[in-house]
Amino acid sequence: MDILPILATLKRHKTAAGLIVLQIALTCAIVCNALFLIMQRIEKIKQPSGLADQEIVTLRIGGIGPRENADAQTRADLAVLRALPGVTDATILNQIPFGDSMQTTTMRLQEKQDGSGFETSMYRASEGWLKATGLRLIGGRDFEANEYQNQIEMEQNSAAGIPAVILNRALARQMFPQGDALGQVVYGMGEKAIRVVGVVDTLVSPQPGSKDESKGFSMLLPVRETFRGGYYLLRTDPAKRDDVLKAATLALDQSGPNRILSESKRLADKREHYYRQDQSMVMLLAAVCLALLVVTAFGIVGLASFWVQQRTRMIGTRRALGATRGQILRYFQTENFILSTLGIALGMLAAYGISLLLMRSYELPPLPLAFLPVGAVLLWGLGQLAVWAPARRAAALSPVAALRGA
Numbered sequence: 354m355d356i357l358p359i360l361a362t363l364k365r366h367k368t369a370a371g372l373i374v375l376q377i378a379l380t381c382a383i384v385c386n387a388l389f390l391i392m393q394r395i396e397k398i399k400q401p402s403g404l405a406d407q408e409i410v411t412l413r414i415g416g417i418g419p420r421e422n423a424d425a426q427t428r429a430d431l432a433v434l435r436a437l438p439g440v441t442d443a444t445i446l447n448q449i450p451f452g453d454s455m456q457t458t459t460m461r462l463q464e465k466q467d468g469s470g471f472e473t474s475m476y477r478a479s480e481g482w483l484k485a486t487g488l489r490l491i492g493g494r495d496f497e498a499n500e501y502q503n504q505i506e507m508e509q510n511s512a513a514g515i516p517a518v519i520l521n522r523a524l525a526r527q528m529f530p531q532g533d534a535l536g537q538v539v540y541g542m543g544e545k546a547i548r549v550v551g552v553v554d555t556l557v558s559p560q561p562g563s564k565d566e567s568k569g570f571s572m573l574l575p576v577r578e579t580f581r582g583g584y585y586l587l588r589t590d591p592a593k594r595d596d597v598l599k600a601a602t603l604a605l606d607q608s609g610p611n612r613i614l615s616e617s618k619r620l621a622d623k624r625e626h627y628y629r630q631d632q633s634m635v636m637l638l639a640a641v642c643l644a645l646l647v648v649t650a651f652g653i654v655g656l657a658s659f660w661v662q663q664r665t666r667m668i669g670t671r672r673a674l675g676a677t678r679g680q681i682l683r684y685f686q687t688e689n690f691i692l693s694t695l696g697i698a699l700g701m702l703a704a705y706g707i708s709l710l711l712m713r714s715y716e717l718p719p720l721p722l723a724f725l726p727v728g729a730v731l732l733w734g735l736g737q738l739a740v741w742a743p744a745r746r747a748a749a750l751s752p753v754a755a756l757r758g759a
Contacts, residue, residue, distance in 0.1 A: 356493075359688050360586045362664075369656055374696040375653050377732055380645045381700025385728040387638045387755035388708050389720050394635045397562045398628045403521070403555030404451045405487025405588060408441075409620040411449055412585040414605060415613040423579035424503055426609045430580055431479070432602045439593040444485040445583040447477040447576075448505075448559045449620070451627035452584075455559040460541040460572065464530060472568070473524055473541070474558035477504060477583075487590045491522065493535045493551030496575035498548075503577050515542065515574050519551040524570040562631075580612070586620075594619050649732070650739040657685060657743035665750070672752035685744035686737055693736040697729045704728070 362371045390748035414430075416423065427445060435444040448456055459470035482488075483495050500517045507515075518539065537549045586603075589597045598617050607612065661668070668681060675727040708720035 356687060356691065359684065359691065360507035363691070366660070367689045369659070370608070370692060372667055373652055373656050373692050374699065376649055377693055377696025378699035379705060380649045380696050381728050381732055382703035382707055383645055383757040384642050384731065385700070385704040385724045386711065386720060387642045387699065388709075388727065389532070389724050390717075391635050391638050391642075391716075392417040394631045394638075395639065398631050398635075400557065400561060401555050402557045402561070402621065402624070403486075403488050403553065404450060407591045408439050408487065408588050408594075409485075410587050410589065410594050410598055410601070410606065411616070411618055411620055411623070412598075412601055413583075413589075414580045414585070415615045416581040417611040418624055421627055423581050424505060424577070427479075427577070427579045427583075429587065430605060430608050431481075433608045434585060434587055434601055435481070437587075437597060437600050437604060439589045439597050441588040442481045442485040444481040444588045445479050445578050445580070445585050445587060445632045446482065446486075446585050447475075447578045449584045449623075450557050450559055450561065451620070451623040452559040455560075455563075455622075457539050459697045460524070460528065460570075462539060464540050464546065470541075471524060471527060471570055474571040476556070476571060476573045477578050478573050482573065485586055486759065487588060488556060489554040490519075491552055492525075493519070494550070495519075501575045504579060504582070507576065514545045515547055515576065517550040518547045519553060519573040520549060521569075522734065523568070524572060525549070525552045527568075527570065535574050560627075626633040646731075646735055650735055653689060653736055654743060657689065658742045661685075661717070661743050661747040664747075668747055668750050669752050674748065678748040681748040681750075682744045685740055685747060689736045689740040690733065697732055700728070700732075701725050 362712055431443055431445065434440060448454065456475050458475045460473045463469075478486075478496075480496075480498070480501060483490060496517055496519070502515060502711065518541075520534055521530070528534060528539065529537060534549045534552055538546050539549060540546055553573070556573070556611070558569065558571055561569070585601070587597060587601060602617055605612070608722055626754040671681065704720060708717075712719055713719045
């Protein structure tokens with residue numbers, strides 16, 4: 354189809370054409386960045402923790418009174434919890450994923466503290482942690498019985514060292530990019546040397562995705578926490594989680610007096626609550642994208658309908674000269690395609706500019722170029738769909754009716 358008549362017609366309607374081009378450009382710019390932000394949030398929400406989230410329940414107990422019996426009481430609690438029906442295993446950690454706080458330390462390859470190192474989430478785990486958490490050991494071994502230390506004793510003896518550590522895959526690759534981390538010596542918690550005895554596949558930080566997160570670096574230490582500073586973690590069948598929670602709460606009440614249950618939750622519920630704001634953001638951005646697309650579509654429909662009314666004589670003349678319905682239909686579709694292309698071109702430039710602004714203001718990654726053609730195809734399709742009905746009405750006009758109506 355010769356586009357020169359179309360361009361000539363658009364020149365006579367510069368204001369209307371310009372407005373629809375700007376509307377498409379604005380929609381393209383916002384939708385491209387919004388889709389990118391939505392994908393980022395979804396990837397964050399779906400990020401695996403490394404734990405068997407759907408099989409784990411957690412309890413946090415506060416203590417009242419002296420601390421002298423905390424170790425013995427914790428051992429008694431774990432024995433009671435492991436004996437509960439439906440419990441696969443139980444352990445205690447100083448912190449858990451999707452928690453309210455995060456304990457970190459700096460791990461280094463050299464003993465000297467020269468300011469370099471890797472900020473790392475620090476999990477202190479007691480016996481049974483591997484089976485209770487569901488973490489997958491991809492290299493090395495579990496901690497041995499003689500490697501476990503008591504947290505209270507370590508606080509009282511600052512010279513006490515930790516003989517072994519297990520790193521997550523991300524930290525192991527970062528610290529030892531050229532070789533195997535197993536058997537290597539790392540330094541942390543002061544200037545103490547620690548031997549790497551194992552690597553787990555995935556273990557997120559207690560607050561994944563937060564500003565204070567240590568870039569996904571986590572490690573496990575063979576340190577027995579007490580009920581005063583840790584979380585009891587029980588693994589069970591997903592269908593039995595609520596029953597196990599009730600039974601565990603009752604068992605802990607009977608196991609030791611002068612204690613307060615401050616939290617008892619399924620880990621899956623903690624995860625859902627942690628990402629609630631991200632889920633709301635996804636819904637908000639999706640609603641914004643949908644609203645913009647709907648407004649743009651109505652704008653195209655309105656403009657196309659207006660132009661059909663304004664060009665009734667032209668349509669009748671072209672039909673009288675032999676133009677088919679298909680040619681009239683393609684005329685309006687081509688016209689819309691030209692306007693959409695101009696708007697999309699401007700929108701891509703604006704999308705990149707918005708991305709740069711978000712990078713500087715919110716430290717977001719740059720907009721991947723792959724989102725630009727996605728936005729373009731979406732708007733091209735939307736434009737053709739929106740103009741279809743007005744174009745069909747124009748093509749359906751008979752030459753006589755069109756000339757008489759004009």
